[in-house]
Amino acid sequence: MTRFAFDIHATDGKARTGTIRMKRGDIRTPAFMPVGTAATVKAMKVEDVRAAGADIILGNTYHLMLRPGAERMARLGGLHKFMGWDRPILTDSGGYQVMSLSDLRKITEEGVTFASHLDGSRHMLSPERSMEIQRLLGSDIVMCFDECPRADQPRDVIAKSMEMSMRWARRSRDGFDAGGEHAERSALFGIQQGALDEGLRKASADALTDIGFDGYAIGGLAVGEGQEAMFATLDFAPQQLPADRPRYLMGVGKPDDLVGAVERGVDMFDCVLPTRSGRNGQAFTWNGPLNMRNARHAEDMGPLDERCPCPTCTKFSRAYLNHLIKSGEMLGAMLLTEHNLWFYQQLMAGMRAAIAESRFSAFAADFRRNYLSR
Numbered sequence: 001m002t003r004f005a006f007d008i009h010a011t012d013g014k015a016r017t018g019t020i021r022m023k024r025g026d027i028r029t030p031a032f033m034p035v036g037t038a039a040t041v042k043a044m045k046v047e048d049v050r051a052a053g054a055d056i057i058l059g060n061t062y063h064l065m066l067r068p069g070a071e072r073m074a075r076l077g078g079l080h081k082f083m084g085w086d087r088p089i090l091t092d093s094g095g096y097q098v099m100s101l102s103d104l105r106k107i108t109e110e111g112v113t114f115a116s117h118l119d120g121s122r123h124m125l126s127p128e129r130s131m132e133i134q135r136l137l138g139s140d141i142v143m144c145f146d147e148c149p150r151a152d153q154p155r156d157v158i159a160k161s162m163e164m165s166m167r168w169a170r171r172s173r174d175g176f177d178a179g180g181e182h183a184e185r186s187a188l189f190g191i192q193q194g195a196l197d198e199g200l201r202k203a204s205a206d207a208l209t210d211i212g213f214d215g216y217a218i219g220g221l222a223v224g225e226g227q228e229a230m231f232a233t234l235d236f237a238p239q240q241l242p243a244d245r246p247r248y249l250m251g252v253g254k255p256d257d258l259v260g261a262v263e264r265g266v267d268m269f270d271c272v273l274p275t276r277s278g279r280n281g282q283a284f285t286w287n288g289p290l291n292m293r294n295a296r297h298a299e300d301m302g303p304l305d306e307r308c309p310c311p312t313c314t315k316f317s318r319a320y321l322n323h324l325i326k327s328g329e330m331l332g333a334m335l336l337t338e339h340n341l342w343f344y345q346q347l348m349a350g351m352r353a354a355i356a357e358s359r360f361s362a363f364a365a366d367f368r369r370n371y372l373s374r
């Protein structure tokens with residue numbers, strides 16, 4: 001069976017639909033990866049994550065290295081066995097969350113030393129250690145270790161950071177390739193940096209392509225720059241990366257972000273939004289997001305979304321969900337999370353079908369007319 005292959009079945013404008021084939025299963029693209037931060041997609045059993053339509057989930061290296069720990073995870077048989085998910089898992093490198101969550105960071109050419117946000121204990125992440133941790137977890141798609149600087153810094157700061165990330169990409173490649181059996185059954189993705197600057201993005205894409213990766217991520221976006229600036233960057237960034245490899249926009253996003261990014265040539269996404277929103281009482285529907293705490297739902301016996309075939313919409317009313325959320329019942333978070341994951345997967349399936357049938361621009365226009373109308 002093939003280690004990693006990407007077949008593009010159809011293109012429509014810049015949008016593409018295809019299949020990534022890996023030993024643990026196929027990934028239909030454009031793909032949305034639910035986030036399983038701490039070896040769980042919060043409030044969801046893995047069989048229900050699969051039933052929603054997910055082909056792959058994401059695990060967070062930063063959280064798992066701190067608890068339960070990478071070496072312990074390896075002794076327990078790896079992340080798949082630990083959490084009961086036998087399909088592909090993509091792990092991030094830990095770099096982004098070290099920058100956003102930990103204390104007392106010190107960044108050098110060697111890597112990053114930091115204090116755990118859990119107990120203050122000292123840890124180190126470098127390209128080599130990140131590759132080792134992702135191997136110990138048993139990741140199927142490993143991400144290069146990089147630095148994600150804030151996009152609002154001066155160009156020379158962004159440039160220096162990007163150049164160090166490209167040296168780290170080389171070290172990540174070497175560390176991954178030294179991983180023996182794991183390297184023979186898993187894949188490694190590079191990460192383009194360069195913030196909103198077209199020239200820096202091009203230099204980063206060229207450096208990564210010279211090294212050579214199975215897929216290429218677009219990093220450093222969805223960090224507060226806003227949708228307009230993100231789309232302006234996506235007008236050029238995906239096309240700077242190899243056309244025959246998957247392109248993954250990290251940490252994105254809202255449903256309308258996904259449609260706009262697929263329109264610009266992106267194949268893969270991950271985001272905490274459907275799960276986090278579900279725990280906060282927000283539901284995504286084809287007619288836009290709903291706040292289920294709102295009193296207007298209190299006597300509404302209709303479903304969350306008329307068009308949604310998910311278990312929540314099939315069985316329960318808006319009135320019941322409103323009651324559960326207002327009462328702080330954990331079932332409310334579970335039912336909204338499940339619906340939100342189904343909604344995201346239905347949106348991806350809708351985009352895949354529209355691209356295959358050369359009607360993506362009509363699909364996108366129809367989506368925006370309904371979703372953004374309120």
Ligand SMILES: [Zn+2]
Pocket residue numbers: 304305308309310311312313314339340342343
């Ligand atoms: Zn539903």
